[in-house]
Amino acid sequence: MTYRIVALEGVDGSGKSTLLKSLQTSLSTHAKVVHARPARALSKAFRRIAEDGRPENLYQDALPAHFRHSAYLLESAVQFRYEQQRFEQADFVIFDRWRHTWAVYCEDVVEHRDWFARIETLLPHPDVLFWLRVDPEVAYERLVARQDRWVEAYSPAGLRAKITKLCERYEEVMRASGAVVLDGTGPAAEVHAEALAALAAEPTASAG
Known part of the structure; x- marks a missing residue:
């Protein structure tokens, strides 16, 4: 691959969208930048099928998590085609x-686990993987401030519990990921500067 893959990870409310926009703006001054998301088509399809225009009916709660995990792996494997x-x-x-x-966010793949593990090996490795690590309460406050659709779907206590659980899960999943850890609670300008510095320091890797 001739391009570099940069991936942003973190819980909802961690600042991924803000960092993505600022990186896109900065890098676009001297390079061609494309914004993407793995399995975007299926996420949109699931939302249409399960929510039917009602924001309180989240597709994440309506569709089995292990089914979504399997479907996302399939789409992402062909997305680079x-x-x-x-x-x-x-x-x-x-x-x-x-x-x-x-x-x-999803449960483990249940059926045909070995095959899906092989499919996952078809995914390229990001040249740089950023993890925006954030305190659950900060993430919660940001979701409320922007009136995220989750705010309509959950009670305040329910949303706090969900965000806390997701943050704990990220601690487990990202432990051995090799990600560049960014303090998502910090000012956006500082997070942006740290990300740019990490990109400049990282040699171009083969994404095969």
């Missing part, structure tokens, strides 16, 4: 989330 032309025109492809999200 159907997006090949667009990706190869870029210098950087920045992914909002990576496969670690499924390990955090």
